[in-house]
Amino acid sequence: MTHDPSRIPSRTPSRLGRGAADGRARARVALVLLLTSPVVAFGCKGDDADEGESEGADADTSGSGDGDGDGDGDGDAGTDTSGEDPETAILTHRFGTRELAPFEETEPCVQWTLDNEAPIYVQAVTLSNLGYFHHSNWFVVPEELYAGDDGYYKCSDRGFNELGAATAGTVLFAQSTQSFVEEQRTGAGAVIKIPPRHKVVSDLHMLNVGPAAIETDLFMTLELIHPKDVEVVLTPLRTSYLDLDIPANAVSKFTGVCEDFGARYEDSTGTPLDMKLHYVLPHYHYLGNHFDLSFTGGPLDGVSVFTVDGFDGEANGGVFDPPLDLTGVEGLRYTCGYDNWRDVNVGWGIGDQEMCVMLALVDTKVMMDLSVTGGTVAVGENDGVLEFEGPCGILTVPKNPAQSMPTSAEQDEPFNVPESGDESIPPVPECSDHDPGVAPDLEPTLANVFGAVFQPSCMFNACHGVSGQAAGLNLQAVDLLAELLDHEVVGNPGASLVEPGDPDASWLYQVLAKCEPQTGEGETVGHMPRNSPVLLDDRSVALVREWIAAGANP
Template identity: 55%
Template sequence: MTRRPLAVVLVLACACPPAPGSSDSEGAGSGTTAEPTTGTTGGPTTTAPPTTGEPSEPETATVVHSFGNYLMTPYLEIEPCVQWTLHNEEAIYVNAVTLVNDGGFHHSNWFAVPEEVFAGEDGFWDCASREYNEITAAVEGTVLFAQSTQSRQEVMQLPAGAVIKIPPRHKIIAGVHLLNLGSTDLDSELRMALDILHPRDIGAVLAAMHLDYRDLAIPANKHSRFTGNCSFKSTFEESTGHPFDMKLYYVLPHYHYLGEYFGLEILGGPRDGEQLFKLDGFNGGANGAAFDPPVDLSDADGLRFACGFNNWLNKDIGYGIGDQEMCMMLGLVDARVMIESRVSQGSQLVGVDGEVVLLEGECANYAVFKNPAQGPPTPEELGRPLYVPPADPGDVDLEPTKSCVDSAATAAPDTPTTLTSVRDSIFTPSCTFSSCHDSSAPAAGLDLQTAAGLGARLLDHEVVADTPDPLVTPGDPQASWLYRLVAECEPQNGNGAVVRHMPFNAPTLLPDPLVAKLRAWIEAGALDD
């Protein structure tokens, strides 16, 4: 497949979770927030909140939309577009975005654009039929959101008062990368929720920035790390005619299944080298991080970012989709312009740290002025009641996320109920798809990817979780920790504590026929075919 052009943004993800059921906490991957120095942005997007009278709770509302279901046949890989027309007569100011799907959404990049741009009906459609591209979407509208790689449930919660502005008569649009690695059909619903603020509660209207390391030549059978030095201060000042002035509110990294590290730090100035964000590993989790307070970069030259890879393959890997890799970051900032920084050529080998090969490159930097519609709220908006766009008839009373329901013990299993079919229809798309239980660095030491010896590994695996149950007890699904993790919304460990069900980061369980397939295989003796 060919890749669509990049705008000032792209998707991003990941870090493997704790051992299955070992705790109820989120997996590694939360960013650390540095204490920014004090200062003022002076940029055109900042709106001071009221300073008189007693402080009051922000006035908010939530709008939810279902894009419907997309049926992915076995082993399908496709990149359609999807659209939701808001029918908003006034601007809305989004403080949080929630995205939920039932699996198969490898990544997606979201924009708000005028209704007449990429004109056509809502729902899923062929991107080429409307000449969709992300550059046009970013320039004609604004970046709204990017999905962490393979995340099934994600909330981008911005700090209080920070918003993405969606002007009147706009629609939400995205290019999505769908991938069903399973041997059965996958019918996946996509749902989005927007938390909107009253204009009087807004402190900053944010814009996108994008860091991208394209000059990837990841050596075979080695660990490597690529560092991009993005000194965009001078580009900012030459473009705007103003001193460099930027505050960083949110970051989301992106790499694929070979990625094992992402780091972000300040470049130049008195805080050169100060780490802002670190991510180890890869999973299907939501891995963005908000900075509260935001990081003031006005005394820096830019940002330095790095991606680490464990290429256990017997071939070099480059930049791209499929079995290739990426290294990039979406940032949301309060600034006069959008920034694009990328390393397209000139990577240099700078050394070796233990077993990690180190390479670096200098970013080429570009500044793009924001759409004029991306200004602060008007005095009229400040004085009006909170505007909420109308809900589509099918979205009335729709919740942002689906409710989880335990798998029905009476459900008929999808057939055949062999271990090979369990691996192809359950383990591959839901357990190794996010590289958590793959063969290179399996979470909890459980490799569900390698076909050879899989039956023995399941029976002999030492469960890390606090439970008396083995991973698989032949003939007894209820005494099998693996089955309980995928069949119960709130499985309890040996101490009666509720732990996270699987798949990781999924709001609901797998379809009943697939859970019943696993149950039937265990009931029949957990045979290795």
């Protein structure tokens, strides 16, 4: 069955399948449950879009969902379990604390040995952290690869590289930029396969932009299903735009044009494109404000199937359930947009540079990597947006033979669950109120509050900076003190954001110090930072408390 583009519901300004919209909502489930109610005081941009996602959510995005599953035809089809709840199990692992010095940026690796004697099939992955994890990419590889103890290590010491990890095993998960809690859940029976005696590895990008040392932590949860419930084993597909030269003081878009996408697939497999799209996750940094994925040729010609606008430090992955059938597609186009308010051009990289990457999980016969490494040209201007395009090179890699469907023997055996998880650790850390007995480790000045609290925790994820002034609050204002003293609190009318000399009467302190702050009318709202499962560390909150108590001086 081919996909009917007329049945992809229209959004403003994008068109997005029902499954993708549901996926973005599911990615926020753990966070929403923790926060109890929507944040109205300081919500990041994107709140309006969330409300609008319900429009057209009941529209059907028909797709066959009957791909070859293992890509090579050697596996057995999933057992028909219609009407039955799948058999599931949970593995949760804590990677341990990690310290970052003031202004430290580092890219360590980390691993978790699963001790799985039999294949396991992952229906969902949840990653949670206590902040300062800018982004991370996760793989499963044979135990003997990158040998060493579990925990954090220097990637180069073990020869880690992403392409080697992806081809030796497969991609497990990718973290949205600066997300605290993120769930990647694909459609029922669509799984990531972890072969026997494999382990989880990742390269992490960690960043502390503040003047105080910090300590953070990292957790991962795998939701497994019984082999009899597996319908398809998913394969990664990646796009990237390396040839970025983002103009200063301008809004721009860069589009990777992959005209021979279908032809390269056919060259590699000997068959026309036979692929179904299950999951999409874009990645850009704080200047990024747009992502779009579209296709040319076939029933999806010219259709934008996945679009994200803005940057809010939250999970931005989308699930297509049922999957999107790409039969007849000839070309693929992916676009990243940027609002570069800086006075210098920005290129590809970490730190204050940008990226444009997409991870997709697909039902396919080969792994594909699409990237623009040169040849970018300006193609015009549209409504003040400078537009650039570049041709993408396409690398095809045979699918790992271990990434096959479950055998009949696996389907008939009892559920095999490794004992490498820790049942005492919740998938998402639990929140505790601030301890008012803790003293700050920095002098309580506005400059230190800005550097140690506002900059790394309130502005860096674009909630309250120049490019995103949620609830009208700009913590990068030239006169920051006036901004804090004069700001009208949206979520708690009549309250003072900062009441000099009285932290308890200051809404800023309340949303930082309590897991479930209450308005003057008794309504419970979410704490800050908005997308964090826990509060900031006690020393940071104490710094704000003592600055207010001392009179909130300049």
